[in-house]
Amino acid sequence: MTVPWEQLHGxxxxxxxxxxLFSAACDFGSVVLGKMAFASELRKVSIYGLAVSAVASIGxxxxxxxxxxxxxWGHGELGWxxxxxxxxxxxxxxxxxxxxxxxxxxxxxxxxxxxxxMFLTSGLIAAAGYFGGELLLGGG
Amino acid sequence: MLNAREIxxxxxxxxxxxxxxxxxxxAGRIYWQHAAKEEPKPAAGFDTLVAQGRSFFAKSCAHCHGxxxxxxxxxxxxxxxxxxxxxxxxxxxxxxxDEMPSFAKxxxxxxVQKIVAYLQTLK
Numbered sequence: 001m002t003v004p005w006e007q008l009h010g011x012x013x014x015x016x017x018x019x020x021l022f023s024a025a026c027d028f029g030s031v032v033l034g035k036m037a038f039a040s041e042l043r044k045v046s047i048y049g050l051a052v053s054a055v056a057s058i059g060x061x062x063x064x065x066x067x068x069x070x071x072x073w074g075h076g077e078l079g080w081x082x083x084x085x086x087x088x089x090x091x092x093x094x095x096x097x098x099x100x101x102x103x104x105x106x107x108x109x110x111x112x113x114x115x116x117x118m119f120l121t122s123g124l125i126a127a128a129g130y131f132g133g134e135l136l137l138g139g140g
Numbered sequence: 141m142l143n144a145r146e147i148x149x150x151x152x153x154x155x156x157x158x159x160x161x162x163x164x165x166x167a168g169r170i171y172w173q174h175a176a177k178e179e180p181k182p183a184a185g186f187d188t189l190v191a192q193g194r195s196f197f198a199k200s201c202a203h204c205h206g207x208x209x210x211x212x213x214x215x216x217x218x219x220x221x222x223x224x225x226x227x228x229x230x231x232x233x234x235x236x237x238d239e240m241p242s243f244a245k246x247x248x249x250x251x252v253q254k255i256v257a258y259l260q261t262l263k
Binding site: 065068078091095110 | 146150230234
């Protein structure tokens with residue numbers, strides 16, 4: 001039986017992308033709301049959203065490797081997909097681990113660096129998703 | 141400035157991330173080498189393979205992608221494709237939603253390889 005990696009990869013990539021963007025939005029919301037009680041709830045949601053995104057990204061990466069038969073770089077759109085994907089994947093794992101360890105005990109500088117990296121990762125993953133979509137749905 | 145807890149957490153996070161990427165790339169490399177060994181060898185000579193692929197292309201693909209594969213009204217040119225042979229195979233077998241039908245039932249894996257071999261000659 002042939003495993004439909006193309007469909008599986010397409011399905012599995014949406015969870016980490018959506019959760020990362022959601023987590024970044026929650027962080028942004030918590031900063032905007034400042035000291036309101038809801039801001040603290042948003043931060044908690046953001047932590048778990050990011051953690052689940054990091055775990056789900058492993059499934060997406062594994063299915064992607066299976067789909068390309070271990071081609072970790074490639075040319076054309078596949079190459080661009082990977083150029084954005086690997087930094088995004090590395091950053092996502094690092095940010096999730098860091099956030100789980102630090103939780104709410106972030107300094108102002110820590111929060112600034114974290115938010116900058118979250119938005120950078122969101123941009124990278126969005127670009128990787130764009131080229132991945134072009135690859136699978138754009139007709140080559 | 142970052143506090144001590146943040147700095148320690150950052151060290152662990154970076155180390156875990158680098159380790160994850162290293163394991164991922166190693167796994168990919170091993171899979172790549174394994175897949176290359178498993179790649180079925182063509183039974184006929186390459187020219188015969190390409191000729192058969194061209195024949196299948198003319199029968200099933202040319203009416204949309206053009207007789208010379210340089211594109212039609214509704215389908216793109218297949219010349220200078222930048223995707224891998226593995227991905228060409230996937231697209232032919234799976235199709236593209238709302239744009240291109242799947243040819244998995246019409247052509248066997250070997251036949252699809254012939255079409256891919258032909259498409260590779262167009263680069």
